[in-house]
Amino acid sequence: QVQLEQSGAEVKKPGASVTVSCKASGYTFTDYHIHWVRQAPGQGFEWMGIIHPNGGSTSYAQRFQGRVTMTRDTSTSTVYMELSSLRSDDTAKYYCARVVIPAAGYDAFDLWGQGTMVSVTS
Amino acid sequence: EIVMTQSPASLSVSPGDRVTLSCRASQSVSSNLGWYQQIPGQVPRLLFYGASTRATGIPARFSGSGSATEFTLTISSLQSEDFALYYCQQYHRWPVTFGGGTKVEIK
Numbered sequence: 087q088v089q090l091e092q093s094g095a096e097v098k099k100p101g102a103s104v105t106v107s108c109k110a111s112g113y114t115f116t117d118y119h120i121h122w123v124r125q126a127p128g129q130g131f132e133w134m135g136i137i138h139p140n141g142g143s144t145s146y147a148q149r150f151q152g153r154v155t156m157t158r159d160t161s162t163s164t165v166y167m168e169l170s171s172l173r174s175d176d177t178a179k180y181y182c183a184r185v186v187i188p189a190a191g192y193d194a195f196d197l198w199g200q201g202t203m204v205s206v207t208s
Numbered sequence: 209e210i211v212m213t214q215s216p217a218s219l220s221v222s223p224g225d226r227v228t229l230s231c232r233a234s235q236s237v238s239s240n241l242g243w244y245q246q247i248p249g250q251v252p253r254l255l256f257y258g259a260s261t262r263a264t265g266i267p268a269r270f271s272g273s274g275s276a277t278e279f280t281l282t283i284s285s286l287q288s289e290d291f292a293l294y295y296c297q298q299y300h301r302w303p304v305t306f307g308g309g310t311k312v313e314i315k
Contacts, residue, residue, distance in 0.1 A: 121304065131252075131295060133304040147303045186257050192299040194242030194257035196264070201251060 088112035090120075090182050090199035097205045103170040106202045108182035115163035116140035117188040121195060122156065122167045124178040132178075136191060137165055172206045179203050210234050210298050214307035220315040225286050229310045231279040231296035240300035243272055243281045246309075247292045255281070255294075286312070 093107040108120065122134040135146035137156040144156045150169070158165045165182060180202045183195035211234040221227055231241070239259040244252040254263040256272035259279055269284045283290055291314055296307040 130308050131297070131306040133306070145302065181251070186254065186263070192240070192302070192304065194254055194263075194297065194299060195244075195252075196254045196257070198251045 088197060090184060090197055092180075092182060092199035092202045095203040095205070097207065098172050100173055100206055100208055102172050102206075103168060104172060104204050105166055105168045106180050106182075106204070108165045108167070108199050110139075110163045110165075110184070113184075116160060118184045119191050119193075120158075120165045121183050121185070122154075122180065123183055123195075124180045125201075126175070126178040129178075134167070134180075138191065139163075139165065169204075172204075174206050174208075177204065177206050209303055210237060210301055210305050212296055212298055212305050212307035214294075214296060214310050216310060217308070218311040218313060220313045221286055222315045223286055223288055227283040227286055227290075227312060229281040229294055229312075231274075231281070231307050233277045233279075233298055235301075236276040237298040237300035239275050240298060241272075241274070241279050242297040242299065243279075244295045244297065245290075245292045246295065252295070283312075 091109045096104050116139045119138050121136045123131050137144045139158045153170050155168045182199040184197040185193035186196035187193050213232045215230045241259045242257045243255040246252045260272045271282045273280050293309045293311050295309045
Protein backbone atom coordinates (compact mmCIF):
# COMPACT_ATOMS: atom_id res chain seq x y z
CA GLN A 87 0.00 0.00 0.00
CA VAL A 88 1.41 3.35 -1.04
CA GLN A 89 1.39 5.66 1.96
CA LEU A 90 3.17 8.21 4.10
CA GLU A 91 2.91 7.54 7.82
CA GLN A 92 3.67 10.44 10.16
CA SER A 93 4.61 10.47 13.82
CA GLY A 94 2.12 11.35 16.53
CA ALA A 95 0.93 14.60 17.99
CA GLU A 96 3.33 16.77 19.98
CA VAL A 97 2.91 19.38 22.68
CA LYS A 98 5.86 21.74 23.12
CA LYS A 99 6.75 24.82 25.11
CA PRO A 100 7.80 28.06 23.42
CA GLY A 101 11.45 28.00 22.51
CA ALA A 102 11.62 24.22 22.21
CA SER A 103 12.19 22.16 19.07
CA VAL A 104 10.04 19.48 17.48
CA THR A 105 10.87 16.73 15.03
CA VAL A 106 8.18 15.15 12.88
CA SER A 107 8.86 11.97 10.95
CA CYS A 108 7.29 10.74 7.72
CA LYS A 109 7.80 7.11 6.72
CA ALA A 110 7.18 6.16 3.10
CA SER A 111 6.06 2.74 1.96
CA GLY A 112 4.77 1.03 -1.15
CA TYR A 113 6.94 2.91 -3.64
CA THR A 114 10.59 3.63 -4.39
CA PHE A 115 11.49 6.19 -1.73
CA THR A 116 14.31 7.84 -3.66
CA ASP A 117 12.24 8.49 -6.79
CA TYR A 118 9.95 11.21 -5.41
CA HIS A 119 10.62 14.55 -3.75
CA ILE A 120 8.85 15.17 -0.44
CA HIS A 121 7.46 18.53 0.62
CA TRP A 122 6.39 19.76 4.05
CA VAL A 123 3.29 21.92 4.41
CA ARG A 124 1.52 23.17 7.52
CA GLN A 125 -2.03 24.22 8.25
CA ALA A 126 -2.89 26.29 11.30
CA PRO A 127 -6.33 25.58 12.83
CA GLY A 128 -9.05 26.86 10.52
CA GLN A 129 -6.51 28.27 8.09
CA GLY A 130 -5.04 27.49 4.68
CA PHE A 131 -1.76 25.89 3.72
CA GLU A 132 1.74 27.20 4.16
CA TRP A 133 4.64 25.60 2.31
CA MET A 134 7.73 24.99 4.40
CA GLY A 135 10.22 23.29 2.12
CA ILE A 136 11.30 20.33 0.01
CA ILE A 137 13.73 17.45 0.32
CA HIS A 138 14.94 15.09 -2.36
CA PRO A 139 15.36 11.69 -0.74
CA ASN A 140 17.94 10.79 -3.40
CA GLY A 141 20.90 12.83 -2.21
CA GLY A 142 19.15 14.76 0.54
CA SER A 143 19.18 18.20 -1.12
CA THR A 144 16.79 20.68 0.46
CA SER A 145 15.20 24.07 -0.12
CA TYR A 146 13.31 25.97 2.56
CA ALA A 147 10.77 28.76 2.49
CA GLN A 148 12.43 32.01 3.42
CA ARG A 149 10.32 32.56 6.54
CA PHE A 150 11.57 29.27 8.00
CA GLN A 151 15.23 29.64 7.03
CA GLY A 152 17.42 29.08 10.06
CA ARG A 153 14.61 27.38 12.02
CA VAL A 154 13.79 24.33 9.88
CA THR A 155 15.89 21.34 8.95
CA MET A 156 14.76 18.51 6.71
CA THR A 157 16.67 15.26 6.56
CA ARG A 158 16.14 11.73 5.34
CA ASP A 159 17.16 8.19 6.19
CA THR A 160 17.14 6.02 3.08
CA SER A 161 17.62 2.84 5.14
CA THR A 162 14.18 3.32 6.69
CA SER A 163 12.54 5.37 3.90
CA THR A 164 11.86 8.15 6.36
CA VAL A 165 12.11 11.92 6.11
CA TYR A 166 12.28 14.20 9.11
CA MET A 167 11.33 17.82 9.66
CA GLU A 168 12.78 19.63 12.66
CA LEU A 169 11.46 23.07 13.61
CA SER A 170 13.27 24.98 16.33
CA SER A 171 12.61 28.06 18.46
CA LEU A 172 8.92 27.24 18.51
CA ARG A 173 6.38 30.01 19.03
CA SER A 174 2.66 29.87 19.72
CA ASP A 175 1.92 30.71 16.09
CA ASP A 176 3.71 27.51 15.03
CA THR A 177 0.69 25.62 16.38
CA ALA A 178 -0.54 23.76 13.32
CA LYS A 179 -0.97 20.41 11.65
CA TYR A 180 2.18 19.51 9.76
CA TYR A 181 1.93 17.39 6.62
CA CYS A 182 4.49 15.64 4.49
CA ALA A 183 3.43 15.22 0.87
CA ARG A 184 4.85 13.46 -2.17
CA VAL A 185 4.95 14.97 -5.65
CA VAL A 186 2.85 13.33 -8.34
CA ILE A 187 5.62 12.96 -10.96
CA PRO A 188 8.79 10.96 -10.24
CA ALA A 189 11.94 13.08 -10.28
CA ALA A 190 9.93 16.31 -10.45
CA GLY A 191 10.98 18.63 -7.68
CA TYR A 192 8.17 21.13 -7.80
CA ASP A 193 4.85 19.57 -8.66
CA ALA A 194 1.43 18.91 -7.22
CA PHE A 195 1.10 16.57 -4.23
CA ASP A 196 -0.75 13.33 -4.83
CA LEU A 197 0.12 11.51 -1.60
CA TRP A 198 -0.15 13.10 1.83
CA GLY A 199 0.70 11.90 5.29
CA GLN A 200 -2.11 11.92 7.83
CA GLY A 201 -0.73 15.06 9.44
CA THR A 202 0.93 15.66 12.80
CA MET A 203 -0.60 18.18 15.17
CA VAL A 204 2.02 20.29 16.92
CA SER A 205 0.74 22.46 19.75
CA VAL A 206 2.99 25.13 21.22
CA THR A 207 1.79 26.29 24.60
CA SER A 208 3.32 27.45 27.84
CA GLU B 209 6.29 35.30 -4.12
CA ILE B 210 3.31 34.48 -6.30
CA VAL B 211 0.03 35.31 -4.61
CA MET B 212 -2.89 33.01 -5.35
CA THR B 213 -6.36 34.49 -4.94
CA GLN B 214 -9.46 32.32 -4.90
CA SER B 215 -13.02 33.45 -5.37
CA PRO B 216 -15.54 33.35 -3.99
CA ALA B 217 -14.43 32.68 -0.42
CA SER B 218 -17.59 30.65 0.08
CA LEU B 219 -20.76 29.74 -1.73
CA SER B 220 -23.97 27.99 -0.85
CA VAL B 221 -25.29 25.60 -3.45
CA SER B 222 -27.76 22.76 -3.81
CA PRO B 223 -27.00 19.17 -4.80
CA GLY B 224 -27.14 18.89 -8.58
CA ASP B 225 -26.00 22.47 -9.14
CA ARG B 226 -23.13 23.37 -11.44
CA VAL B 227 -20.33 25.08 -9.54
CA THR B 228 -17.45 27.16 -10.86
CA LEU B 229 -14.54 28.13 -8.62
CA SER B 230 -11.87 30.62 -9.65
CA CYS B 231 -8.19 30.94 -8.87
CA ARG B 232 -6.05 33.85 -10.00
CA ALA B 233 -2.25 34.11 -9.85
CA SER B 234 -0.43 37.42 -9.35
CA GLN B 235 1.89 36.45 -12.22
CA SER B 236 1.93 33.69 -14.79
CA VAL B 237 2.34 30.17 -13.46
CA SER B 238 1.99 28.60 -16.91
CA SER B 239 0.01 25.39 -16.29
CA ASN B 240 1.83 24.57 -13.07
CA LEU B 241 -1.28 24.58 -10.94
CA GLY B 242 -2.95 22.03 -8.70
CA TRP B 243 -6.43 21.83 -7.21
CA TYR B 244 -7.17 20.11 -3.92
CA GLN B 245 -10.31 19.16 -2.03
CA GLN B 246 -10.30 19.05 1.76
CA ILE B 247 -13.17 17.81 3.86
CA PRO B 248 -12.77 19.22 7.39
CA GLY B 249 -10.71 16.88 9.54
CA GLN B 250 -9.39 14.98 6.56
CA VAL B 251 -6.22 14.98 4.49
CA PRO B 252 -6.27 17.06 1.29
CA ARG B 253 -7.00 15.16 -1.91
CA LEU B 254 -5.42 16.09 -5.22
CA LEU B 255 -8.03 16.76 -7.90
CA PHE B 256 -5.95 18.18 -10.76
CA TYR B 257 -2.35 18.88 -11.63
CA GLY B 258 -1.01 20.66 -14.66
CA ALA B 259 -4.20 22.74 -14.35
CA SER B 260 -6.34 20.20 -16.21
CA THR B 261 -4.94 16.69 -15.70
CA ARG B 262 -7.36 14.77 -13.53
CA ALA B 263 -5.69 12.88 -10.69
CA THR B 264 -6.28 9.17 -10.17
CA GLY B 265 -9.79 8.31 -9.10
CA ILE B 266 -11.30 11.77 -9.53
CA PRO B 267 -14.82 11.62 -11.02
CA ALA B 268 -15.49 13.07 -14.44
CA ARG B 269 -17.92 15.64 -13.01
CA PHE B 270 -14.82 17.57 -11.95
CA SER B 271 -12.94 19.54 -14.59
CA GLY B 272 -10.04 21.96 -14.45
CA SER B 273 -9.05 24.59 -16.97
CA GLY B 274 -6.99 27.71 -17.49
CA SER B 275 -3.40 28.80 -17.88
CA ALA B 276 -1.07 31.67 -17.03
CA THR B 277 -2.98 33.65 -14.38
CA GLU B 278 -6.61 32.51 -14.61
CA PHE B 279 -7.83 29.07 -13.60
CA THR B 280 -11.19 27.43 -13.05
CA LEU B 281 -12.42 24.33 -11.25
CA THR B 282 -15.87 23.22 -12.33
CA ILE B 283 -18.13 20.62 -10.75
CA SER B 284 -20.84 19.82 -13.27
CA SER B 285 -23.42 18.39 -10.87
CA LEU B 286 -22.63 18.75 -7.20
CA GLN B 287 -22.94 15.60 -5.11
CA SER B 288 -23.31 15.46 -1.33
CA GLU B 289 -19.72 14.30 -0.91
CA ASP B 290 -18.45 17.39 -2.77
CA PHE B 291 -19.31 19.82 0.02
CA ALA B 292 -15.81 20.74 1.14
CA LEU B 293 -13.02 23.28 0.93
CA TYR B 294 -11.16 23.68 -2.35
CA TYR B 295 -7.65 25.06 -2.68
CA CYS B 296 -5.47 25.95 -5.63
CA GLN B 297 -1.67 25.76 -5.51
CA GLN B 298 1.05 27.02 -7.81
CA TYR B 299 4.33 25.17 -8.12
CA HIS B 300 5.75 27.21 -10.99
CA ARG B 301 8.07 29.33 -8.88
CA TRP B 302 9.69 28.93 -5.48
CA PRO B 303 8.13 29.23 -2.97
CA VAL B 304 5.12 27.04 -3.57
CA THR B 305 2.00 29.01 -2.63
CA PHE B 306 -1.64 28.19 -2.05
CA GLY B 307 -4.83 30.14 -2.44
CA GLY B 308 -6.94 30.93 0.60
CA GLY B 309 -9.59 28.40 -0.37
CA THR B 310 -13.24 28.34 -1.36
CA LYS B 311 -15.78 26.72 0.94
CA VAL B 312 -18.65 24.99 -0.83
CA GLU B 313 -21.60 24.71 1.54
CA ILE B 314 -25.06 23.21 1.33
CA LYS B 315 -27.79 25.76 0.68
